[in-house]
Amino acid sequence: MTSFWHDLWCGTNSLAVTFPALYSHTTRPNACVARVLSDPALLLTLRPHLTNAATRELLELHALVSPALSTEESPDIRVLRHNGKVPTSKDHYILSFGSLMDDAFVQEIWHNHSPQNFKFFTWLLHRRRLSTNARLFYCNMRSDGNCPFCSESEDCFHLFLSCPRSKSFWSFLAMDLGSLLPANGMEQLWTVNPIQEHNQRIRATVLTCILWNIWKCRNAKVFRGEDEANGQIARRCFDDLLWSHRCNSPTDRDRIVEWSSFFIRE
Numbered sequence: 001m002t003s004f005w006h007d008l009w010c011g012t013n014s015l016a017v018t019f020p021a022l023y024s025h026t027t028r029p030n031a032c033v034a035r036v037l038s039d040p041a042l043l044l045t046l047r048p049h050l051t052n053a054a055t056r057e058l059l060e061l062h063a064l065v066s067p068a069l070s071t072e073e074s075p076d077i078r079v080l081r082h083n084g085k086v087p088t089s090k091d092h093y094i095l096s097f098g099s100l101m102d103d104a105f106v107q108e109i110w111h112n113h114s115p116q117n118f119k120f121f122t123w124l125l126h127r128r129r130l131s132t133n134a135r136l137f138y139c140n141m142r143s144d145g146n147c148p149f150c151s152e153s154e155d156c157f158h159l160f161l162s163c164p165r166s167k168s169f170w171s172f173l174a175m176d177l178g179s180l181l182p183a184n185g186m187e188q189l190w191t192v193n194p195i196q197e198h199n200q201r202i203r204a205t206v207l208t209c210i211l212w213n214i215w216k217c218r219n220a221k222v223f224r225g226e227d228e229a230n231g232q233i234a235r236r237c238f239d240d241l242l243w244s245h246r247c248n249s250p251t252d253r254d255r256i257v258e259w260s261s262f263f264i265r266e
C-alpha cells in the first residue's frame with residue numbers, strides 16, 4: 001500500500017519531489033512500491049520519449065532503488081527511522097499521542113502501591129468513564145440515571161463524595177469533605193488532601209483504596225441488593241491495604257501498615 005512516488009519510503013523526500021522530471025512522465029502516479037519493484041527493470045509506466053533531464057533522473061533512480069529490490073528470501077522488516085529498531089506498542093503510542101500534554105493527575109493515579117486493576121479503576125473515574133447510572137443513562141443504556149441509594153443523579157462526584165451513602169462512610173472515617181465543590185470535580189480529593197497524608201504515594205494508595213471500596217459497596221447494592229455497613233467497607237479497606245507487601249520501600253510499607261490499622265479502629 002506504500003505509494004512509490006508519494007510516500008516517504010526511500011531517502012528523506014518522496015521520489016516525486018526528488019525526481020520531478022521523471023515523475024512528470026509517469027502515467028501511473030499512484031503506483032505502489034510493490035508493483036514498481038516487482039520487475040527489476042522497474043514498472044514505472046512512463047510516456048515514451050523522455051527528456052534529457054528525465055533520462056538522467058531514471059539512471060539515478062535505478063541506482064537509488066536497486067538495493068531495495070527484494071526477492072522472496074528478503075526478510076520483511078519494519079524499523080523506526082530514528083533508531084533502526086522494530087517499533088513497540090509504546091513507540092506507536094508516543095508517535096500518536098506524544099504531542100499531547102501530560103495529565104496533571106498521572107502521578108496520583110499511576111504512581112502508588114495499589115494493584116494495576118485498582119489504578120485502571122481510578123483512571124476511569126478520573127476520565128469520567130465509570131459505568132455510573134448517570135453515564136449509562138447518557139449512553140441510552142438505562143431508563144434513568146438515579147443513584148441506587150437516593151433519588152439524585154448518580155454521576156462520579158455524587159457516587160463518591162456527595163451521596164448520603166458515601167458521605168456516611170467518609171464521616172465514619174472522620175474525614176471532612178465539607179470544602180469540596182462539585183464544580184471542581186473528583187480531583188480535589190488529591191489536592192485538598194482530606195486524609196492529611198503528605199507522602200504522595202501513600203496518599204494516593206489510601207485514596208485509591210477508599211474509592212475502590214465505595215465503588216464495591218455501590219455495586220453490592222446495584223447487583224446483589226445488599227446494604228453494606230460502614231464497618232464492613234472499612235474492613236475491606238484494611239484487607240486491601242495489605243498491598244503494603246508490594247512496597248519496595250520499608251518506610252512506605254510501615255506507613256501503609258499504620259494506615260491499614262486506621263480502618264479497623266474502634
Ligand SMILES: [Zn+2]
Binds near residue numbers: 150162
Ligand atoms: Zn445517592
